Amino acid sequence: MELWRKAGRDVRKKLAFFVLLGWLLLLLGDRVDELRVYQGAQIAMYTIALASIVLLTGYSGQVSLGNGAMMAVGGYAAALTLNNLGSPVWFAFLMAIVASALFGAFLGTAAARLSGPYLAGTTLALAVGLPEIANQFDFLGGVPGLLFDIGFPPARLGEEFSQYKWFFWIASFIALLALFITSNILQSRYGRTWRAIRSSPLAAELSGINSSRMKILAFTISSALAGLAGAVMAMTISLVAPGAYTLTLSFALVTGAVLAGVSSLPGVVFGALILVAIPDIADVVATRFGGGENLNNYLPSLMVSVLLILSVIFTPNGPGEKLRGHHHKKKT
Numbered sequence: 001m002e003l004w005r006k007a008g009r010d011v012r013k014k015l016a017f018f019v020l021l022g023w024l025l026l027l028l029g030d031r032v033d034e035l036r037v038y039q040g041a042q043i044a045m046y047t048i049a050l051a052s053i054v055l056l057t058g059y060s061g062q063v064s065l066g067n068g069a070m071m072a073v074g075g076y077a078a079a080l081t082l083n084n085l086g087s088p089v090w091f092a093f094l095m096a097i098v099a100s101a102l103f104g105a106f107l108g109t110a111a112a113r114l115s116g117p118y119l120a121g122t123t124l125a126l127a128v129g130l131p132e133i134a135n136q137f138d139f140l141g142g143v144p145g146l147l148f149d150i151g152f153p154p155a156r157l158g159e160e161f162s163q164y165k166w167f168f169w170i171a172s173f174i175a176l177l178a179l180f181i182t183s184n185i186l187q188s189r190y191g192r193t194w195r196a197i198r199s200s201p202l203a204a205e206l207s208g209i210n211s212s213r214m215k216i217l218a219f220t221i222s223s224a225l226a227g228l229a230g231a232v233m234a235m236t237i238s239l240v241a242p243g244a245y246t247l248t249l250s251f252a253l254v255t256g257a258v259l260a261g262v263s264s265l266p267g268v269v270f271g272a273l274i275l276v277a278i279p280d281i282a283d284v285v286a287t288r289f290g291g292g293e294n295l296n297n298y299l300p301s302l303m304v305s306v307l308l309i310l311s312v313i314f315t316p317n318g319p320g321e322k323l324r325g326h327h328h329k330k331k332t
Helices: 002-029 034-059 067-085 089-111 116-134 163-186 189-199 201-206 211-237 247-260 268-288 293-314 319-331
Strands: none
Touching: 002 034, 002 163, 034 067, 034 163, 034 189, 034 211, 034 247, 034 268, 067 089, 067 116, 067 211, 067 247, 089 116, 089 211, 116 247, 163 189, 163 211, 189 201, 189 211, 201 211, 247 268, 247 293, 268 293
16 A cells, blocks of 8 residues: 555656646747747657657667657558548547557567567668558658648637747647656556566566567557657648658667667657757758758768767767766765
């Protein structure tokens, strides 16, 4: 009984923290320009996507290079729901979660039999192939894709309340809710079970854990998070198209997860900040060295690749994880 009370207190404290953080984000959104508000919505989107990798790879030990494809599943599901049913935007986001979770459960059933480079290769093929498949179907919009228009913000928010600020509010709320739920899942018996499977699959099986079932569950929840991130991305760019969910996106997410510390949920915000800052940094560098349009186009991808290589060499667990380790040492 005491254990239940302690768990309840921890959840209430965490909820209070997330509510306070949300209030601070709303205040911040009123004090920055349109570009920063838009970038804030992007940070929220990347935060959700990186959380899906932390759950899948950092906790259950399954390496996926196809999170961009899972984001596409969620984005298309949300767009089809919004455009064909005329549903409220919250229902479109819900359908993105459901569709990507079902797809993830199907993929996870096969992935539970794979490990290491075999699983990475399978998900990599998915990331490459899924956008090409989407091009072949007219109901998915082909190459141009589908519009994703959530409409104008409510009139009661005032005439000066911009569309980008509305995106920021929605994206931030979804990100905070997703992180709150994910953190509770990872601290529950499911999180402990996934860590046990990652550390020693054989020992976990001998203790009575059904590793295959738990891996499928991890893949399902991770896919649901990635699909939700894909729907948020669709909202921020007002479009769902194969060109938005490329292999480059999947590699950028892997880089962000490594920078965050692949087993550190708080680190996902750090990873998201880096991913959003890279285009601005690349633009400054290209301008400084007088680069043309080609340099502007390819420099962000090059920077992502270099960051991934340097992180793997010098901080295998990620700078975010290293910072968290220093924080724990100070507390002890």
